[in-house]
Amino acid sequence: CNEGAISDFEIYAEVYNGESWIAVATAPSDTVNLKDVLLSLGEGEWNVRFEITKNGDSIWFEKSLQAKDSFAPVINADSLGNGFIPVPEEDSEIVKNFVVLEGTVCVIPNATAMDAVDGEVTVNVSIKTPSDTSAKDVVAGTEISFTAGEYVIVYRAVDKAGNESSFFYFITAKTLWLDITATANTVELGSAVVISAPEATNGFTGEKVTDFNW
Numbered sequence: 001c002n003e004g005a006i007s008d009f010e011i012y013a014e015v016y017n018g019e020s021w022i023a024v025a026t027a028p029s030d031t032v033n034l035k036d037v038l039l040s041l042g043e044g045e046w047n048v049r050f051e052i053t054k055n056g057d058s059i060w061f062e063k064s065l066q067a068k069d070s071f072a073p074v075i076n077a078d079s080l081g082n083g084f085i086p087v088p089e090e091d092s093e094i095v096k097n098f099v100v101l102e103g104t105v106c107v108i109p110n111a112t113a114m115d116a117v118d119g120e121v122t123v124n125v126s127i128k129t130p131s132d133t134s135a136k137d138v139v140a141g142t143e144i145s146f147t148a149g150e151y152v153i154v155y156r157a158v159d160k161a162g163n164e165s166s167f168f169y170f171i172t173a174k175t176l177w178l179d180i181t182a183t184a185n186t187v188e189l190g191s192a193v194v195i196s197a198p199e200a201t202n203g204f205t206g207e208k209v210t211d212f213n214w
Contacts, residue, residue: 012051017041021049038067042117043161069161071116075123077155077167078109084171097170102148104173110140111167113157121157128152130173146173 013024013032024037034048049062075094083104087097111123126135130149153169 010053012053014049015041016047016049024048034065038065039117041067043067043069069117069159069163071159072163072165073113073115073118073121073157073159075111075113075155075157075165075167077111077169080109080169080171081106090170094166095168095170097172099172099174100146102146102173102175105143105145108138108140108142108144108153109169111155113155113165115157115159115163117161118159121159123155123157126154126156128154146171148173148175 011032013034014021015024015034015037016022022037024032024034032050038046045064045066047062047064049060051058051060080098080100083106084098084100087099090097108125108127111125113121113123115121123140125138125140127138127144128135129151130147135152135154149172151169151171151173153171155167156164157166158164
């Protein structure tokens with residue numbers, strides 16, 4: 001919340017926090033910024049009084065301001081670790097997508113959340129698995145072994161004003177397989193037989209496989 005500038009005037013302001021008056025601007029200024037002090041006080045109705053001085057003459061006036069917290073917490077989740085292949089083309093600011101090999105074992109990453117008014121707030125973690133698609137609460141640090149299928153790790157944080165934020169890890173666990181194709185050959189009796197090298201695709205990564213061990 002910013003009070004508008006008043007040209008050639010100097011302004012002093014203070015806010016009552018319920019116990020005492022807090023100085024907002026003590027140096028001569030033509031603008032008073034109330035943002036930081038109101039963020040520290042949080043939601044509620046706060047009295048603000050101003051002293052406006054010009055050419056040595058001063059006047060005081062007081063007004064009541066209604067402060068509302070509309071800032072949702074910001075969640076920062078730790079990385080999933082090695083073995084998880086990102087799929088960035090499907091990502092957004094709060095959704096990160098990965099592919100992982102079936103049988104991979106990892107722990108549920110920890111996360112923290114900071115709120116502009118409340119500071120650090122609690123992050124609740126839940127997970128959806130191929131065998132149970134309803135979100136179940138889980139503790140960060142819990143070990144999980146991935147079987148084939150879709151997983152969603154959900155992080156949620158709510159501040160005292162009820163502003164909520166979420167962050168998601170979408171993980172697809174895949175089985176490793178090779179998709180092999182070979183060129184058919186037509187052979188005439190009595191002629192040499194030539195077998196073309198097969199082509200293979202790694203079903204997990206999508207990469208071409210060129211090194212075969214027979």
